[in-house]
Amino acid sequence: MSASAQDKIEIRPDHHVGHATLPCTILDFTQSEVKVKLLPSGSVRTYPSSQVVKVHTPQTDQHQQGLKHLQAGQFEKAISSFGEALNVENRAWVRREILALMIKAALSQDDYLKAALRFQMMVENEPNSRHFDLIPLDWTIQETLSPARSAARNWLTSNDEVKQLMGASILLTARDYEAQAEAALRSLATSTNVNVQQLARAQLWRNRLKAGDLSHLELQRWERNLSQIPEHLKAGAYFLLGTGYALLERHGQASACFLWIPLGYDSNPQLSALANLKAADSLVAMGQTANALRLYQETVARYPHSASQQIAQQMIDQLLKSDSFNEKPPTQPN
Structure with a gap:
């Protein structure tokens, strides 16, 4: 990948038919917006993420290899390739994209611990990540012996709301931790972070389902x-x-x-x-x-x-x- 390789974004303004393809350098890409330096003018513009149809950006060989492995269902190989890609990728927004792919591979393996650790890395850089939907939460109502349970006990007492949410989700069906997990979710349901707040409120529905009335x-x-x-x-x-x-x-x-x-x-x-x-x-x-x-x-x-x-x-x-x-x-x- 050339360091000077060019990005392109396809933009469709709200309520418009058709879209424009803009040569640029992508400076950042978040849940709410994409910030670009347009070429050849060099002017910096920001567009709402809702208007982004597609993003074209150069990828390293390791990144491309990881995508091939992921498509083929070779999840361990994919995670390995994406890990190599992280070591050579300098763009912060692309590093978040790679972490999101690693989370998806871990979720495909049903490895919630690995997914949770990668998710924490991703949201440290962008708290309201556009990949927040990859947060590894438990949505079932039966008790499961999750391999992440040991780590979840530590997350439950963390000052970090995302860690608390993941910990409470895993431990809500664990008899010894159910009350503590429910208390954490009730607290998180008042969070100023809308993602955390709404997911915590929905997680509390699990207790109503368990009660069965x-x-x-x-x-x-x-x-x-x-x-x-x-x-x-x-x-x-x-x-x-x-x-x-x-x-x-x-x-x-x-x-x-x-x-x-x-x-x-x-x-x-x-x-x-x-x-x-x-x-x-x-x-x-x-x-x-x-x-x-x-x-x-x-x-x-x-x-x-x-x-x-x-x-x-x-x-x-x-x-x-x-x-x-x-x-x-x-x-x-x-």
């Missing part, structure tokens, strides 16, 4: 609260909303909520795969086995490295062996 009115209130959550951070809230509707056996609404995640908020492949699986489960509960089969097959094909893949394959085998394709009449919409 939800009403349809409460779920409708959660659905209204979705509008307050930044658009790119809605995946976990949709997952919990789907879980709630499934508990109330409102399977049509559950399936719709779960499907928002793989269709629109696909940053965490493990969560997307689980959401796809649960959407299919809801369709089975409604008697729509043909549609469910397609979703199980999609889970296997689209998320071959996920923890949900094996369960989806078992459901495919079970449905194909059964008489379930003599479908029941569709249930009434709920």
